Amino acid sequence: MNWTDERVEKLKKLWSEGLSASQIAAQLGGVSRNAVIGKVHRLSLPGRAKAGGTTTPARPKRATSAPRAPNYAARAVTRTVARPAGATVLKEEVAVDLVAEQEFAPDANIVLPMSRRLELTQLTERTCKWPIGDPLKEEFHFCGNDSPESSPYCNYHARLAYQPSAERRRIR
DNA sequence: CCCTGATTCGC
């Protein structure tokens, strides 16, 4: 793919808007992030803020971080249900609204429905591609949590995605 | 490991 005037313009626009090189490459299509970065340099576009000429690393230094409050939207608890019919005991996951439940003890067997709110262009082989929200609205995003074994979804959403087909109940 | 931008250098 060659750098047409249109593509160069789009590059300039997106770069000035602060998008990352990989995001721009994804939108342009047909080019790698390296190509984008290389082009940015050739165009002498202002790079991203670094150290202004000084070779000094001068790292910002992370202040002693205050403990963050858990930001879970909801958590899942496990419940044991006995089935009289087959005498089978199985575990069932139930989503519990935390907004109504202000206090809770951090539990080890809680799965995480917390999303990383990734943009479409930020998804990779290892990120959960479960869509959240209305695609036509701004707040639309993807879960983005780590997906094991290159699964398209994280553990939580894989459960939702791969639910066994609903029991067919004959309407008699 | 995921990601970021910067630089080099063979094409």
Next chain:
DNA sequence: GCGAATCAGG
């Protein structure tokens, strides 16, 4: 001029 490979960093 182009961009993969590499480097350096978060």
